[in-house]
Amino acid sequence: MTGLPPSDLEPWQEPVRGGPADPAALRLTGMAQLRGIRDGRLRAPSNARLTGRRLTQIGRRSVTFTMPASPWFAGPKGMIHPGVLVLLGDSALTGAVLTSVPPGVLFSTAEMSMTFLAEMPVPGGELTARASVLHSAGRHGLAIAEMTGPAGELLGFGTSRVFLQPPMDVSGLPQLAPPTPEPEWDTPDPWARPLTPPASVVVPATTDGLEVLSRAAQGERPRPPIDRLLGIRVTRAERGEITFSMPASEWLANELGTVSGGCLGLLAESATSAAGQSLARPGSGYRALDVKINFLAQVPPDGDDIVAQGRALHQGKLVVATTEVTHQGKLVAIATGSTVMGD
Numbered sequence: 068m069t070g071l072p073p074s075d076l077e078p079w080q081e082p083v084r085g086g087p088a089d090p091a092a093l094r095l096t097g098m099a100q101l102r103g104i105r106d107g108r109l110r111a112p113s114n115a116r117l118t119g120r121r122l123t124q125i126g127r128r129s130v131t132f133t134m135p136a137s138p139w140f141a142g143p144k145g146m147i148h149p150g151v152l153v154l155l156g157d158s159a160l161t162g163a164v165l166t167s168v169p170p171g172v173l174f175s176t177a178e179m180s181m182t183f184l185a186e187m188p189v190p191g192g193e194l195t196a197r198a199s200v201l202h203s204a205g206r207h208g209l210a211i212a213e214m215t216g217p218a219g220e221l222l223g224f225g226t227s228r229v230f231l232q233p234p235m236d237v238s239g240l241p242q243l244a245p246p247t248p249e250p251e252w253d254t255p256d257p258w259a260r261p262l263t264p265p266a267s268v269v270v271p272a273t274t275d276g277l278e279v280l281s282r283a284a285q286g287e288r289p290r291p292p293i294d295r296l297l298g299i300r301v302t303r304a305e306r307g308e309i310t311f312s313m314p315a316s317e318w319l320a321n322e323l324g325t326v327s328g329g330c331l332g333l334l335a336e337s338a339t340s341a342a343g344q345s346l347a348r349p350g351s352g353y354r355a356l357d358v359k360i361n362f363l364a365q366v367p368p369d370g371d372d373i374v375a376q377g378r379a380l381h382q383g384k385l386v387v388a389t390t391e392v393t394h395q396g397k398l399v400a401i402a403t404g405s406t407v408m409g410d
Contacts, residue, residue, distance in 0.1 A: 078117065078139075078257035079298040083317040084249065085116040087324030091243040093235065097165035097172065101125050104322070110246040113368075114327050117296070117318045119258040120158055129199040130162040136217055138190040138262040139296045143279070147187040148293045149340065149355045150333030151194065152214045152223045156181055157329030158321075159196035160227035164208030167200050171234040174208070176328040179227040180359040181336075185220060192217025196225075206231050257318075262292055276347030280304035299334060301341070307379035309341040315394060317368040326366040331373065335360050335390045335402035338377030343386035343406030346379060351409045356385075358404035366394045373399070384408055 088109045092100050103109035105122045115121070118140075124131035134155045142148030161176055168174070198212035208231055214223035254260065282288045283301040294300065297319070303310035313319075313334050321327040340355040347353045366373060373394045381387040385405055392400035 077295050077298060078260075079296065079314065079316045079318045081257075083113050084252065084256065085111045085113040087112065087320060088322040089243055089246070091240045093171050093173070094237045094240055094243060096170055097168035098125070101130065101162060101165055108246070109322075112322045112327075113318050113320045114330060116256050117258065118154065119256065120155055122158075122162060125166065126199075128163065128166050129197065130159055130166065132159040132162065132196045132198075134194045134196075135258060136188060136190050136192050136194050137258040139258050139260075139292045141190055141292045142187075143291045146189055147194070148291070148333070148337070149183050149187055149223075150336035151187075151293070152183065152196075152225070153179070153181050153332035153336055153358065153360075154327070154329035155194055155196045156198070156212050156214055156223070156225040157227070157327060157332060159198035159212045160210040160225060161229055161328075163198035163200040163210040163212070164203055164227075164229040164231075167203035167208065168231060169234055171237045173232045173235070173323070175230050175323075175365060176362050177207075177228045177230040178359070178361050179225065179328065179332060180357070181214075181223050181225040181332075182357045183223050183355055185216075185222050186354070187222065188216045188218075188220075194222075198225075203231070206233075257296060275349045276344040276353065277304060277306050280309060280341060280345055293333075297330065297333070299337065302374075304341075304345060306345055307342060307382065309338055309345055309377045311338045311341070311375045311377075312372045313375070315366050315368050315371055315373050317370075320368045324368070326368055326373070328360075328362055331362065331366065331392060331400050332358070332360045332402070334373060334375045335392050335400055336404065338375035338390040338392075339388045339402050339404035340406050342377035342379045342388035342390070343408065346382055346386055347408060353386075353406050353408050356405045356407055358402055360400055360402040362400050364394075364397060364399045366399055371395055
């Protein structure tokens with residue numbers, strides 16, 4: 068049994084659980100890899116241990132992933148953060164494409180879009196992503212996904228284009244071995260732990276969006292649970308401009324051992340919608356409508372900060388913003404999104 072982590076550590080600072088899949092899994096078809104993930108014959112990646120997301124169903128060209136609507140996924144409003152749909156949707160969309168690929172194919176998400184169709188729910192119950200592949204041939208796969216909430220309500224609709232590398236020769240790979248047994252931990256995985264302090268903080272009606280973000284950047288406001296789970300911080304806030312950072316923690320790694328596109332997308336969505344929030348008048352609301360992310364490079368889980376700089380391009384009832392995501396000064400993703408004001 069492992070010891071309890073120090074109480075002042077945030078989840079992302081603790082020793083990592085899970086890890087990348089055995090490279091020998093490339094001997095299998097994509098469908099067989101998915102069955103291995105579902106049945107526990109392949110090692111669970113660290114980001115699945117962090118968030119509780121699971122592959123629950125596999126069809127001929129479709130998959131279903133679920134994730135608990137944990138209190139740890141609450142954003143500044145106390146509701147599930149919209150970027151959580153991006154995080155979950157990325158797994159389902161890439162999984163749907165994987166149903167169609169032969170052995171030896173490596174892949175990466177090239178582009179992902181998510182439209183938010185309803186107010187996000189409060190924590191509790193389960194989130195579901197059902198994805199299917201529309202096209203998979205040559206170097207590209209295209210998939211769509213429906214995102215539903217605890218009551219089956221439609222929360223979002225996503226699409227993704229996945230880049231497929233040419234099949235590699237797998238004859239030199241070792242035979243697939245059973246996964247290395249995980250240590251027995253004294254605490255539940257992060258998503259399942261009790262959450263203190265309370266998830267939401269009341270914002271006075273006289274406070275505008277920029278003041279809220281500025282206080283967060285100065286450490287004068289409690290960070291929402293999703294930020295504490297992933298290590299996200301507001302580092303700069305000006306009217307129409309915002310900067311977030313997130314460490315490239317091993318907890319964020321996917322089956323391939325790189326920071327998942329869903330985690331990068333959640334960070335990018337945060338900055339894109341916060342650029343709109345910085346323009347909100349006192350007492351007025353705001354709500355993210357959509358986000359589109361182009362992924363330009365993979366990010367290793369090396370602990371260095373991933374930085375997202377959001378900037379409003381158009382201001383009005385609808386704010387359109389763009390975000391550049393960098394790691395070690397290299398551009399790794401670009402996002403655009405829209406936020407409706409006064410909603």
